[in-house]
Amino acid sequence: MTISSDRSPAVDVSSPKTYEVRTYGCQMNVHDSERLSGLLEEAGYVPAPEGSDGDADVVVFNTCAVRENADNRLYGNLGRLAPRKVSRPGMQIAVGGCLAQKDRDTIVQKAPWVDVVFGTHNIGKLPVLLERARVQEEAQVEIAESLEAFPSTLPTRRESAYAAWVSISVGCNNTCTFCIVPALRGKEKDRRTGDILAEIEALVGEGVSEITLLGQNVNAYGSDIGDREAFSKLLRACGSIEGLERVRFTSPHPRDFTDDVIAAMAETPNVMPQLHMPLQSGSDTVLKAMRRSYRQDRYLGIIEKVRAAMPDAAISTDIIVGFPGETEEDFEQTMHVVREARFTNAFTFQYSKRPGTPAATMDGQIPKEVVQSRYERLVALQEEISWEENKKQVGRTLELMVAEGEGRKDGATHRLSGRAPDNRLVHFTKPDQEVRPGDVVTVEITYAAPHHLLAEGAVLDVRRTRAGDAWEKRNAAEAAKPAGVMLGLPKIGVPEPLPAATGGCAAH
Numbered sequence: 302m303t304i305s306s307d308r309s310p311a312v313d314v315s316s317p318k319t320y321e322v323r324t325y326g327c328q329m330n331v332h333d334s335e336r337l338s339g340l341l342e343e344a345g346y347v348p349a350p351e352g353s354d355g356d357a358d359v360v361v362f363n364t365c366a367v368r369e370n371a372d373n374r375l376y377g378n379l380g381r382l383a384p385r386k387v388s389r390p391g392m393q394i395a396v397g398g399c400l401a402q403k404d405r406d407t408i409v410q411k412a413p414w415v416d417v418v419f420g421t422h423n424i425g426k427l428p429v430l431l432e433r434a435r436v437q438e439e440a441q442v443e444i445a446e447s448l449e450a451f452p453s454t455l456p457t458r459r460e461s462a463y464a465a466w467v468s469i470s471v472g473c474n475n476t477c478t479f480c481i482v483p484a485l486r487g488k489e490k491d492r493r494t495g496d497i498l499a500e501i502e503a504l505v506g507e508g509v510s511e512i513t514l515l516g517q518n519v520n521a522y523g524s525d526i527g528d529r530e531a532f533s534k535l536l537r538a539c540g541s542i543e544g545l546e547r548v549r550f551t552s553p554h555p556r557d558f559t560d561d562v563i564a565a566m567a568e569t570p571n572v573m574p575q576l577h578m579p580l581q582s583g584s585d586t587v588l589k590a591m592r593r594s595y596r597q598d599r600y601l602g603i604i605e606k607v608r609a610a611m612p613d614a615a616i617s618t619d620i621i622v623g624f625p626g627e628t629e630e631d632f633e634q635t636m637h638v639v640r641e642a643r644f645t646n647a648f649t650f651q652y653s654k655r656p657g658t659p660a661a662t663m664d665g666q667i668p669k670e671v672v673q674s675r676y677e678r679l680v681a682l683q684e685e686i687s688w689e690e691n692k693k694q695v696g697r698t699l700e701l702m703v704a705e706g707e708g709r710k711d712g713a714t715h716r717l718s719g720r721a722p723d724n725r726l727v728h729f730t731k732p733d734q735e736v737r738p739g740d741v742v743t744v745e746i747t748y749a750a751p752h753h754l755l756a757e758g759a760v761l762d763v764r765r766t767r768a769g770d771a772w773e774k775r776n777a778a779e780a781a782k783p784a785g786v787m788l789g790l791p792k793i794g795v796p797e798p799l800p801a802a803t804g805g806c807a808a809h
Contacts, residue, residue, distance in 0.1 A: 618644050
């Protein structure tokens with residue numbers, strides 16, 4: 302089924318329609334949701350108020366398929382919206398993302414009240430498909446088999462005024478047996494370096510001072526264009542962009558973590574001393590079964606080189622417990638790597654079957670009670686290490702970029718929150734002078750907990766920044782909008798260099 306134009310349809314601006322985007326999964330989905338929001342706003346929709354909980358003219362589910370119960374979660378949420386749609390004429394529901402790419406027509410069969418189903422390769426079609434569904438009064442299912450337009454060419458409604466994701470590649474060339482991403486996101490496709498740098502420069506011009514380079518296998522950048530050192534060159538190029546204060550990236554693969562990348566990190570001042578590198582398992586036997594192309598010695602060797610080049614670097618990881626066939630000896634090898642690597646923190650997961658992956662049908666599936674026991678032992682060890690590593694920060698003077706919405710108790714404790722260069726979360730005493738998200742403060746650390754630091758004394762210095770100016774300007778613009786236009790943003794996540802939701806397509 303085709304239409305004459307793929308341009309976004311206009312919405313009657315005399316009565317703005319509202320939208321809500323619900324995001325599940327990894328940072329790539331978060332970034333895609335920023336694009337979906339931008340597309341809808343370009344078409345004339347406005348964000349529904351925060352906490353609207355489905356009370357919008359358009360509700361979009363941007364789904365993840367890497368968990369065994371992902372479909373149950375989706376259909377449960379869709380079921381709760383069915384009576385809402387009956388009582389709200391004209392309401393539309395769209396489902397996109399990895400689960401949509403995988404299940405396709407199944408979604409409309411199980412939830413016939415869904416209006417639009419679109420995949421990972423054609424998110425730019427959402428406004429057109431919504432309009433087509435409205436006019437034809439029937440569900441529109443359109444799944445592209447290959448990327449139609451690189452997501453970064455689409456309009457964006459970014460959650461943060463001072464920090465931004467910048468996608469440098471999409472897709473993945475790996476064949477990990479627990480992961481379904483290559484089948485849903487396709488083979489790796491790299492953006493041109495010039496386009497990436499142009500986007501970063503434009504963001505800095507708008508006031509952004511921190512960017513996170515994003516890819517499903519971010520340090521494999523260059524494989525699509527035939528340059529094995531393209532990623533390290535990109536990091537160094539970021540160092541020459543005036544006004545760009547912090548550069549991060551996620552998530553790299555140990556296979557592609559080469560010495561030139563370590564050198565670029567250490568020698569480029571605005572590349573932060575922080576690394577998130579998934580381990581998944583410390584056992585060579587399990588790594589082979591996972592089809593991971595490195596072994597324990599290789600992984601620990603990278604950690605050693607990173608620490609030699611950047612002694613204060615904070616290193617985090619992802620670990621899967623209970624992969625099929627994992628023995629107690631295999632698990633002890635994972636515990637050994639955790640003790641040796643001394644991660645700042647680790648995102649730990651109990652293995653769950655990903656439908657459509659080789660691991661889902663492997664022999665040796667581990668009983669739930671065994672997996673739970675191992676998981677608890679691993680978490681306890683990592684908590685102990687995280688706390689010990691954080692205690693080493695007490696007495697240090699750190700520069701923090703003030704964050705928005707990261708301290709849930711800030712209001713009650715009269716504190717603000719910020720991120721240190723190594724991405725540690727620090728809660729600090731609110732100074733007398735105004736401090737805005739994006740500004741930079743200097744504090745002395747007085748207390749350490751396993752997952753955050755405190756600076757309970759007076760702030761030593763406040764530096765107002767262009768990023769803070771951008772945040773202030775954006776808030777003023779939101780407040781000045783005329784009555785009738787809904788304020789607020791769907792909560793699709795402020796960019797965080799450490800994954801807020803790992804184990805998905807960006808955790809390789």
